[in-house]
Amino acid sequence: MPQKTIILKYTKFLLIAVIFSATTLQLNAQKIKIDGVAVVIGKNIVLDSDIAKFKQEVVQRSEGKITISDCEMLEELMKQKLLSHHAVVDSVTVLDAEIDSKVDRSIQFFTQEYGSLEKAIATYGFNDLDDLKSELYNVQKENILVEKEQSKITEKVDVTPEEVRLYFNGLKDKGELPEFTAEIELAQIVINSEPTLAENNKVIAQLTEIRQEILDGASFRMKAIINSKDPGVTQNGGIMQVTKESSLIKEFKEVSFSLEKGEISKPFKTLFGYHIIQLHEIKGNTRTVSHILLQPEIPEARLKETQLKVVEIKRDIEEGKLTFEEAVKKYSDDKDSKNNGGVIINSYTGETKFDLTRMDPAMYARVNDLKQGEFTDVFYDEARGGEKMYKFILMKERTDTHTADLVEDYVKVQALALNKKKEETIEKWSKDKIKDTYIKLGEDYKKCSFEKNWKKVTSK
Template sequence: MNKFLLVLLFSTAMLQAQTVVEPDSTGVVKSNDSLVVQKTTTRDTVKPFERFKAEGVSAVVGEYVILDSDIDKAYVEMQSQGMSIEDITRCQLMGKLMEDKLYAHQAKQDSIMVPDAEINGMIDQQLQYMIGELGSEEKVAAYYRKDNIADLRRDLFEANKSIKLASLMQQKVIEKVEVTPEEVRTFFFSIPEEERPVFGAEIEIAQIVVDPKITKQAIDEVKGRLNAIRADIIDNGASFSTKAVLYSKDPGSNSKGGLYTGVKRDSPWAKEFKDQAFSLLEGEISEPFETEFGWHLLYVEKIRGQEVDVRHILMFPEVSQKSIDEAQKKIEDLKNQIEAGEISFAEAARKNSDDKETRNNGGQLVNPISFDTKFDLTKMDPTLSQQVYNLKEGEVSEVFTDRDRTGKSSLKILTVTQKYEEHKADFSKDYERIKKLALREKQIKVINKWQNEKIKDTYISINEDYQDCEFAGDWLKK
């Protein structure tokens, strides 16, 4: 791949890695010594180092200060996320950090606002995850070298607000950028044929899902258990949190006593869940209610303006062996009918699949990352990949049991509707992919132009240690 595309792809990665290189987001120090970071192998205009003192100011961008230690911590964060730092120089990280601060500074100048409640909700989720990993608030504070959790929360607030402001500002800069078909064509054919990107093997997949039927008796039993828990809490003062730890089947919250913070009306929760969350008063407990995930009790712990903090208990009705056997027979019969040519896979999915999201489209799966129907075989979910890796086009997989994140089981069959072999980029076949690359290149040009204009009007001070860096932007105002 030529130098132009390498620069494009690197720039794209750096643009998208907002949280990776935002150094203030952790304050991680692994020992009492200065951070030790491996030497880089790429030529850098700042001397490679083994130990770098965590004092001193590297740069000032508007009202924001970038410390030497911030760059060290950026390396640590990249390593902690499994990213290679072999080819990332200090100059490149410094440039990215200055870009982030310029965005945040300009966002304030343009009166772009981020509600404190939104930032606090993000922090609550981060702290819950950290506490879940380390065990207690005290251990989290100690790990991040803070005296207490309040100090860590203050640091996280500033870091998250800076990241959010930068993100909103960047979105504003590129929101109206579009590419015409002629620009896409010019972009593609400007790349020498021998240097055009190679796209990996991809497949399109369809599924049929059959859920074992749940009887009315099983539903009555689970509602009875939830009502008994509700009565014990209301009548006897039992702890909702303790009940959630003991009985809730939601792996995302049961260890936290069923707690979810910062639930909003427009957040992607089930409608029934949000209806309960915003109809109850603080301290009230709902009656048992059903969502697509199961049966719930919900307790409103705190109302904070347009957000609520809730606790919930999730339970599933027991599925009888008879229901499982009936579901197994149904999906095996469908598989036999498809293989015998009596019905197409798509028609069988439309008439019989229990998956609401895919059945009307003949069972066609949508890639949750790219939002199209193609899946890269090397990046697929392992469970999915295992079932389809050796299938030919039109071949139907064996029946298998799949479990969602809540533990609910379904029976499935899959088919490969289309296979795309690894190939060098083709303008006609890969137009949408090429369009995305062309759009990203144009966005980068717009961003660079905007950046250099704002640099001229913003106070910038860079430590002499970085005066020899070859930044992408005119940060040194030469």
């Protein structure tokens, strides 16, 4: 694949993360000196520091496999700024709820990436969470504008079967047919090992006692650090930001929004365990809360009982006493897969297929050697919320790594053909829009050789 194609795809993939980093560098740089302006497009500005940071991100994320010049990087940035400028001109609407949702996801990503929200804020040089969220709001708003403008430009673009065939044959003639990696479809049966009623009551009583001690003057933060089973509590004392659009569990959000400032909830249950929450601050649609999480212990005997039950279910399927799908419907406790035959959804793509080479290493080790129709052994697992369970997995479908075939891979080839046609449509749109858009290049970049006529040179 030509290097330029790789650069284009890679840059789009990194767009959100890189723009955020570049903007942060821009803010920090402005504290030291006045940053150079590389280009102005409409009302949008690209700074010298933006180019430098983008280049750095591309090199780091590609592990040095992709290099790109300042001129190439600037052109990629100009394409994005042109789209966002005309999205505003075309009155593209972006709702606050859309932006807030993306901001929340970004904050969760950075928290996971750096281990704590405080560390992420410090790493990027922001003063506090509000400072970070304010900058992320601007970044995500522009990203959504770009996405919506692209969708608007390509909304009527489609490909016919003949166009798909011609696209495929064109790749074949040039020896450029793509290689599709091994894909699998998995299904599972999951049985949770539940704590006893006595263990649940024990945890509720403990939280009730802690709540009373806090009401009597004890520090919520210290009680959280000493008692909470939330792994992030040592960094932030159990404090978190909650909005109605955040990806937090429903019960947690409902209780957070039901409290008055300073109030402490009574113990309540979620799939993570039992919580108490104290509301610290109300700011618009955001609640700042602290929480303490306790999880009931599950006796070893109960775990063994669950394991034997799952082993028996698997044996009954293998002996033909019931089908896998019947067993899923009758026994499985996994709410996400129970109603679709146990099929596991890929959380990254929203589809049922998994790229075998990009799977979690632990899951890869379990399923890599399975043939279609085979099961894993029964094994123990824990969910993110702390639930303990036994399960086994069925290799429902498996397609090994292969060169694209028009019949077998028609849907994938069709998607590639459609994507190419959309890119060509956006490229044509860009060339037309450059003509009537205000563009001012900095002196250092007027010597660049661009693919498009950003300099607006009149042809003779």
